Amino acid sequence: xxxxxxVRHGETEWNTxxxxxxxxxxxxxxxGLAQAEAHGRLLGTFEIDRVLASPLGRTMQTVVPIVQxxxxxxxxxNRLREVCMGDWSGRTAQELQAQYLDQWQARLDDxxxxxxxxxxxxLDVKRRVAPLxxxxxxxxxQTVVLVSHGITIRVLLGLLLGPSECKKPIRGVPNDxxxxxxxxxxxxxxxHYVSGAGPFEGLFIPEG
Numbered sequence: 001x002x003x004x005x006x007v008r009h010g011e012t013e014w015n016t017x018x019x020x021x022x023x024x025x026x027x028x029x030x031x032g033l034a035q036a037e038a039h040g041r042l043l044g045t046f047e048i049d050r051v052l053a054s055p056l057g058r059t060m061q062t063v064v065p066i067v068q069x070x071x072x073x074x075x076x077x078n079r080l081r082e083v084c085m086g087d088w089s090g091r092t093a094q095e096l097q098a099q100y101l102d103q104w105q106a107r108l109d110d111x112x113x114x115x116x117x118x119x120x121x122x123l124d125v126k127r128r129v130a131p132l133x134x135x136x137x138x139x140x141x142q143t144v145v146l147v148s149h150g151i152t153i154r155v156l157l158g159l160l161l162g163p164s165e166c167k168k169p170i171r172g173v174p175n176d177x178x179x180x181x182x183x184x185x186x187x188x189x190x191x192h193y194v195s196g197a198g199p200f201e202g203l204f205i206p207e208g
Contacts, residue, residue, distance in 0.1 A: 001140065001141060001182060001183065002136065002137060002139075002140045002142055002143075002144070002182070002183045002184075003142075003143040003144070003180065003181070003182045003183075004136070004143075004144050004145075004146060004156075004160060004180070004181045004182075004183075005046075005143070005144070005145045005146065005178055005179070005180055006146050006148065006153050006156055006157065006178065006179040006180075006181065007043075007062070007066070007145060007146065007147045007148070007178050008147075008148065008149060008150055008153055008174070008175055008177055008178075009028070009032070009036070009054075009056075009058040009059045009061070009062040009147065009149065009175065010028045010029075010031070010032030010033060010035035010036040010058070010061070010062050010175050010176075011028065011029050011031045011032035011035060011175040012025075012026045012027060012028055012029065012032055012058050013026040013027055013028075013029055014090070015029075015032075015175065016029060017092070018092050018093065019090055019091065019092055020088050020089055020090065020091055020092070020093075020096075021058075021082065021085070021089065021090075022082055022083060022084050022085030022086070022088070022089045023056065023081060023082065023085070023089065024085075024090055025057040025058055026058070027058070027061065028058060028061045028062065031175075032058075032061075032062075032175060033061070035062075035175050035176045035195070036061065036062040036063075036064070036065050036066070037065045038176065038195055038196040039065065039066055039178060039196075040064075040065030040066045040067075040068060040069035040070075041065075041069060041196060042178060042193055042196045043066050043069060043070050043145055043178075044069030044070055046070075046143060047143060048070040048072050048143050048144075048145055049143050049144060050072065050075065050142065050143075050144045050145070051063065051066060051067060051072045051073070051074045051075065051144075051145045051147070052075045052076075052077050052080060052144065052145070052146050052147070053074050053075070053076055053077070053146070053147035053148070054076070054077070054078075054080035054081045054082065054149060054152070055076040055077070055078060055080075055081070056081055056082065056149075059147050059148065060076075062147055063147050066145060066147065070145070072145075074147075077132065078128075079128045079129055079131070079132045080132070080146060080147070080148045081148075081149070082149035082150070082151060083119070083120055083121075083122060083124070083125045083149075083151045083152065084118075084119045084124075085116050085119045086115075086116045086117050086118030086119025086120075087116060087117040087118050087119070088116040088117070088119065089119075103116070103117075122151060122155060125151065125152055125155050126155050126158075126159070129152065129155050129156060129159065130159055133156065133159045133160060137183065150172075150173045153173045153179070154170045154173060157170055157179065157181070157190070158170070160181045160183065160188065162188065170203060171205070171206055172204065173204070174194070174204070174206075176195045177192060177193070177194055177204055178192065178193040178198075179191070179192050180192065180193070180199060190202060190203060192204045
């Protein structure tokens with residue numbers, strides 16, 4: 001049996017401004033730091049074998065309390081970085097719609113394949129994350145924490161759950177959310193925690 005905890009970084013300053021981050025960065029807010037601490041307390045209640053994290057600044061901040069609570073040294077892997085948003089980094093959706101409406105519409109028409117200028121598509125993310133997932137599944141009987149980003153976690157979930165389990169698009173991955181995916185032979189289960197509370201069965205469904 002292999003268990004995966006998928007952790008999104010805490011809230012950042014650009015999250016509050018609704019700015020696209022991608023490979024660019026902004027620091028955690030005070031709320032984001034509190035969310036990271038809650039992640040650490042939750043994961044500290046489990047026997048964790050490995051902690052792998054994206055090397056971007058916001059995930060490195062988030063992983064600090066996780067390392068403190070679990071006693072496991074973090075490993076940083078570029079494959080866990082967020083989708084690269086290229087020239088769109090630091091911009092808001094409103095700015096992009098006002099200046100590049102045709103490009104914004106192209107993204108809406110093809111959310112998986114669209115690539116912003118000097119960036120990458122979600123399919124690109126899937127191609128770089130898939131080998132890591134295969135490596136971890138092939139090393140069974142371990143509990144692994146993956147600290148990453150909103151879009152990358154959606155891709156990870158899709159790979160771990162497979163098309164039969166992941167029938168609907170994964171809509172949201174809030175900063176206070178932790179997914180737990182357990183794979184035992186061909187059986188896969190998914191639960192989630194919110195602000196350290198849970199577990200709740202199945203995928204997180206945003207309100208509204």
